[in-house]
Amino acid sequence: MAEYNKGKTIVIGHKNPDTDSICSAICYANLKRAVTGEDFEPRRAGHVNEETQFVLKHFGVKAPELIEHVKTEVRDIEIREMEGVKKNISLKKAWNLMQAANAVTLPAVTSDGMLEGLITVGDITQSYMNVYDSSILSKANTQYSNIIETLEGSLVVGNADTYFNDGKVLIAAANPDMMEYYIAKNDLVILGNRYESQLCAIEMDAACIIVCEGASVSMTIKKLAQERGCTVITTPYDTYTAARLINQSMPISYFMTKDNLITFEETDVIDDIKEVMANKRHRDFPILDKDGKYKGMISRRNLLGARGKSLILVDHNEKTQAVDGVENARILEIIDHHRLGTIETMSPVFFRNQPLGCTATIIYQMYQEAGVKIEKEIAGLLCSAIISDTLLFRSPTCTEVDKQAGLALAEIAGIDVNEYAAEMFAAGSNLKNKSDEEIFYQDFKRFTSGKVSFGVGQISSLNQKELDKLKARMMPYLVKAHKEHGVDMMFFMLTNILTESTTLLCEGMGAESMILNAFHIDVEENGDKKDGIVELEGVVSRKKQLIPAIGMALQG
Numbered sequence: 001m002a003e004y005n006k007g008k009t010i011v012i013g014h015k016n017p018d019t020d021s022i023c024s025a026i027c028y029a030n031l032k033r034a035v036t037g038e039d040f041e042p043r044r045a046g047h048v049n050e051e052t053q054f055v056l057k058h059f060g061v062k063a064p065e066l067i068e069h070v071k072t073e074v075r076d077i078e079i080r081e082m083e084g085v086k087k088n089i090s091l092k093k094a095w096n097l098m099q100a101a102n103a104v105t106l107p108a109v110t111s112d113g114m115l116e117g118l119i120t121v122g123d124i125t126q127s128y129m130n131v132y133d134s135s136i137l138s139k140a141n142t143q144y145s146n147i148i149e150t151l152e153g154s155l156v157v158g159n160a161d162t163y164f165n166d167g168k169v170l171i172a173a174a175n176p177d178m179m180e181y182y183i184a185k186n187d188l189v190i191l192g193n194r195y196e197s198q199l200c201a202i203e204m205d206a207a208c209i210i211v212c213e214g215a216s217v218s219m220t221i222k223k224l225a226q227e228r229g230c231t232v233i234t235t236p237y238d239t240y241t242a243a244r245l246i247n248q249s250m251p252i253s254y255f256m257t258k259d260n261l262i263t264f265e266e267t268d269v270i271d272d273i274k275e276v277m278a279n280k281r282h283r284d285f286p287i288l289d290k291d292g293k294y295k296g297m298i299s300r301r302n303l304l305g306a307r308g309k310s311l312i313l314v315d316h317n318e319k320t321q322a323v324d325g326v327e328n329a330r331i332l333e334i335i336d337h338h339r340l341g342t343i344e345t346m347s348p349v350f351f352r353n354q355p356l357g358c359t360a361t362i363i364y365q366m367y368q369e370a371g372v373k374i375e376k377e378i379a380g381l382l383c384s385a386i387i388s389d390t391l392l393f394r395s396p397t398c399t400e401v402d403k404q405a406g407l408a409l410a411e412i413a414g415i416d417v418n419e420y421a422a423e424m425f426a427a428g429s430n431l432k433n434k435s436d437e438e439i440f441y442q443d444f445k446r447f448t449s450g451k452v453s454f455g456v457g458q459i460s461s462l463n464q465k466e467l468d469k470l471k472a473r474m475m476p477y478l479v480k481a482h483k484e485h486g487v488d489m490m491f492f493m494l495t496n497i498l499t500e501s502t503t504l505l506c507e508g509m510g511a512e513s514m515i516l517n518a519f520h521i522d523v524e525e526n527g528d529k530k531d532g533i534v535e536l537e538g539v540v541s542r543k544k545q546l547i548p549a550i551g552m553a554l555q556g
Contacts, residue, residue, distance in 0.1 A: 008039045009332060010070065010309060012323055014316035015045045016444045019052045019388035019428075023381035024314040024359040025064055028335060031363065032312070034372045040312070043067040045323035049442045051388060051428025058420075059380040059413070070309045071325030074273070075266040077306045079287055079296040084109030087116050087256065090146040091124050092248035105284035105297060108256055113293035115263065115286055117256035127247065127255050134168040137188065137246065140254035141165045144208070144231055150249035151210065151235040151242055156217050158208070158231030164188055167207050169246060171239055176200040190242050195221070202230045210246075212239045263288050266295060270306050271328075277303070315359040317341045317351075320446040320453075335362055338543055342448065357395060357402040360385035364405045379412035384424060391460065391497050392421040397544040422462070425497060429461035431470070436477040439470065440492065446485070447547060449554045454508070455485055458493035458542050467494045471503065475532060478507045489514070495540050502536045504546075518553035 011029040013021025025042040032040040042064040048056070056063055082101060085094065087108040094106050098121060108116045133139070145160040147153070167186035172179055176196045183189060185205040191197045193215030201209045202224050208231040211217055217232055225232045235242050263286045264273050277285065277300050284297040312333040316322060318341030326343070333350040334343065337359050354362050360382040367374050374382070386406040390398035393406065410417045431439055444457040461467050474492050482490040489508030496502070506512040515534050516523060539545045 008041060008310065009312060010043050010067065011040055011312045011314060012043045012045055012064075012067065012070075013314050014318075014321040014445065015323065016441050017044050017046050017052070018049065018315075018443050019055055020359050020385040021315040022048060022052050022064065023055065023385040024335070024363055026061060027360065027378050027382055028312065028314055028363050028366075030378060031367055031370065031372055035370050041065075047441075049428065050430055051424055054424055054427035055381065055384040055388075059377045059384075061377055061381060067323060069269075069324040070311060070329045072270045072306050072308045072328050073266065074264055074268050074270065074287055074298060076309055077270070077298075077302055079298045079302060080284070081296045082107065084113070084115070084294050085252075087253035088143060088146070088251045090150050090249045091119075091127060091252060091255070092150045092245070093146075094119055094252050095121075095124055095248070103284070103297070105282075106252070107286055107294055107297065108252060109294045115261065115288065115292075115294045117253065117258040118261060118286065119252040119256040120283075123252075123255045123257070127250070134170060137169050137250060138165050138167050138186075140250040142250050144233070146249040146251065147208075147210075147246065148233055150245055151233070151237060153210070153233045153235035156211075156232040156234055157222055157225040158233075162231070164207060164231075169243075171243055172197045172201060173239075180204060190239050190246070192239060199224070202228050206230055208233065210235060210242060212237060212242050261286065264298065265290065269325075270303060274303060313343070314363075317343045317353070318445075318447065319343055320448065335359060335366075337362060339547070356399055357397040358386045358389035360389070361399075361402045361405045364409060374409070374412055376413055379409045380415065383409035383413050383415065383417070384420075387417065387421045387424060388428075391500075391540055392417065392425075394497065394500060395541045395544070397541045425460065425462055429459070429463060429466065431459075431461075431466060436473055440474065440477055440481060445542075446487065447550075449551045452489070452554050453487040454489040454491065454511075454550065455481070455487050456491045456493065456542055456546065457481075458495060460495040460497050460540075462497050464496055464499070467496060467503065470494055471505070471533065475505055475507075478505050478532075482507045491515075491546070493542060493546065497540070500538060500540050502539045502546075504534045504536055504539075506532045506534060514550070514553050518549040 011025045013025050022044055029040040029042040044064045044066055048063050082103055084107045098106055104121045106119050110116055142164050144162055144164060148155055148160055167188060169188045172189050172191035179200045183201055183204040183206060186207040188208045189201040189206045190210045192212055195218060198209055198221050211234045214234060214236045217234065262280060265288050284299050287295045287298055289295050308329040311329045311331050313331060314335045316338065317334050317336045319326060331345045331349055336353045337356045352362060356362060364382050383406055386402055390402050393403045439459060440457050442459055444455060446455045478490055478492050489511040492505040494503040504515060506515055512532050512534060519536060
């Protein structure tokens with residue numbers, strides 16, 4: 001039995017990840033590996049934006065692998081690693097393998113691991129109970145090596161790798177005179193130690209004779225058998241036992257199910273396969289990898305102990321921002337700097353939430369607390385996240401702790417924060433050749449306040465002309481996004497880092513009026529335009545300025 005993802009924990013940020021979300025996931029996974037020696041892997045729940053791409057490239061760090069959901073998959077649970085067999089093995093050997101493994105299903109696979117069919121205990125039982133055809137052994141194209149193995153016999157004349165594929169099986173119970181009337185060419189004859197019977201069978205062009213009770217075969221019979229192309233096998237069993245056992249030498253390929261096999265892939269979601277399993281009477285189902293190769297077997301019983309993926313969430317704690325399927329996962333830790341959200345856990349977790357400007361600042365503290373040396377690349381990622389989230393220490397969310405952490409990390413990373421920040425922000429605000437959708441979702445999050453749901457996107461730039469051009473482009477897209485998400489209101493922040501101000505685009509019933517009230521802006525002061533655009537001086541932070549103000553307005 002093996003649990004594919006046993007011991008592996010995914011460290012992941014929110015959907016539409018920003019620089020803090022990506023960098024914090026990478027750096028915290030690195031810290032957890034260093035402290036525990038266990039397997040922690042950073043992942044991302046969305047596209048890597050231009051700013052983050054610049055950061056990763058600058059410090060030579062690979063972007064985390066994209067993961068679209070964390071629903072419990074087949075590879076997350078225990079499966080039976082039943083080894084596959086060749087389709088030409090005998091029924092007897094298949095039965096013995098099943099008994100040894102306490103299994104009821106055996107998979108037949110090719111030399112390169114591709115699934116060819118399934119043989120079950122029921123199939124083998126049926127072959128014993130329902131087969132009365134004396135030609136079944138040849139119809140099944142039975143290899144002589146199978147017959148020898150099943151009868152625990154010895155090959156006296158012939159080639160064990162050839163096949164019995166034409167003729168019937170019979171027992172030579174009568175005297176030689178009578179045998180001439182019922183032995184046909186290419187038959188397989190089970191007989192005793194009578195020389196005359198052996199000679200008669202060979203002369204009647206039998207394909208094979210099986211000599212029972214361990215009787216010796218004379219040189220004359222051997223020579224004649226070689227001349228006539230007759231295979232000779234001896235067995236210690238008597239004729240009754242040999243006749244009863246010989247059908248067990250047939251290959252499983254003749255009885256196994258080959259078509260319309262119900263298989264699952266490693267990446268199939270457990271919730272999706274439960275219904276399929278419930279509607280089928282099969283006890284076991286094969287598991288295939290992405291290349292279609294056989295990996296193991298799964299049964300309904302395996303689903304009872306299914307455990308979700310192990311997760312650590314960074315830079316968020318709201319379900320609407322989390323990767324799909326988070327409700328099925330085992331959340332072990334949450335490291336965040338936002339308001340408390342709607343994530344529910346099945347058991348107590350380690351939850352570290354501090355009122356700082358950036359999650360990376362918290363992770364920097366945790367490196368120090370653990371006494372783990374911060375390498376240059378890790379320092380660069382953490383510093384970049386702090387610069388991004390605090391707008392180079394200008395955001396109202398920025399604390400002295402953030403600033404000191406950022407400067408200390410910049411020294412380790414060997415960068416000048418002012419020069420580096422200018423390059424990073426320029427890369428992030430480079431909107432050439434980007435679609436409205438790409439710009440809108442570059443940094444987008446969904447929120448709920450009471451019964452009201454809303455979404456907020458944001459883009460920050462050093463170039464006011466660029467932001468002005470975006471007004472006309474993004475307003476129509478805001479209407480489209482509002483309908484697609486089905487939220488009550490939708491907002492988009494066009495933030496000027498230099499002037500520390502934001503042009504807020506509003507969509508939804510009462511959205512603009514609510515913002516005016518939230519920031520105590522007189523309608524005339526806003527130009528009485530009612531065009532869904534509100535100018536917010538001194539507002540640059542979604543987390544600390546816009547979201548709290550919206551929350552207060554909705555509650556008030």
